[in-house]
Amino acid sequence: QSNCVIGHDVKIGSYCQINSFCFFAGCSKIADFATINAGARIVQNIEVGESSTVGVGSIVLRNVKPNTVVFGNPAKKLEI
Secondary structure (H helix, E strand, O other): OOOOEEOOOOEEOOOOEEOOOOEEOOOOEEOOOOEEOOOOEEOOOOEEOOOOEEOOOOEEOOOEOOOOEEEOOOOEEOOO
């Protein structure tokens, strides 16, 4: 994707949607079917679970459980 930064040892699963201007710090893991929206930042050693969504401009400081939507700085679970 355009203008994304992917650090060392980052693992991105199958069928993920990675939008522009995202940053993935070293050793982070993005599981299958996850969506990372524009401008999101994933810090080092964080896992984003399967079928999860990270909102626009969010800063992810903690692991994201599967099938979860997080948003904000720091990113927190949204109840939908």
